[in-house]
Amino acid sequence: MGLLDLTGAQTVFYTANHILTESGLPGYTLRTASLDGGPVQTAEGLVVDTERLDQLAGVAIDTLLVPGTPNIRQTLGNHNALVQALRCASSRSRRTVSVCSGTFLLAAAGLLDGLRVATHWLVADLFERLYPQVELDREAIFIRQGSIWTSAGVSAGIDLALALVEADAGRDVSMQVARRMVVYYRRPDNQDKWGTLLQSQYT
Secondary structure (H helix, E strand, C coil): CCHHHHHHHHHHHHHHHHHHHHCCCCCCCCCCEECCCEEEECCCCCEEEEEEHHHHCCCCEEEEEECCCCCHHHHHHCCHHHHHHHHHHHHCEEEEEECCCHHHHHHHCCCCCCCEECCCHHHHHHHHHHCCCCEECCCCCEEEECCEEEECCCHHHHHHHHHHHHHHHCHHHHHHHHHHHCCCCCCCCCCCCCCHHHHHHHC
C-alpha cells in the first residue's frame, strides 16, 4: 500500500470533519481495514494499524476507498481473497473509490467492466493488457462513473477526495478543506494529469 494513496484522501476527510463539526454538522467516521487486520507496512516503510475487513460485514459503508500500491503485480498474484472481500464490501457501499493502482483491484473484482477509469500512468499498459473490458483514460486525473470513482496517482487522490467532500457537503466546505491543507482547489477531473507547468518543465 502506498502511504499517500491512503493518507492523502484520509486527510481531506479528517480536515472536513473539523470544518463540519465547527458548523454543528455531522462528519465522516474513518475506519482503516485490511484483509487480516493488524499492522500493515506501507511501501514507504511506515506501519498503519488496521481492523479486519470482515469486521465491517454488518456495517453500512458510505465510501469504500481502495488505495494503490507500487507492488500491484505482486498484490494481484495473491488477490483472490482480497478481491472477493472488496466485491462484498462494495455491494454494501454507496460509492466505491480507488486511488492510483487501486483501480486494478476494482477491475479484478469485476466492478469496472464497461466503465471508463483512471489509474497511474506507470501501470497503464499493464492495466490495458489485464482488463481489456475496461476503458482506461490515460489523461484524466479522476473519473466518476455512477457510484464508482477512480483516480490517477497519489495527489490525484486528494483531488478526488475534495470532489467527494464537495458532493457531500458543498463547494464551500470543500474549498475550506483545500485552504487548510494548502492545496490547489481542486484540479477538475478532465484536466490533463501532467498539467501545463509540468509539461513545460519536461520540454
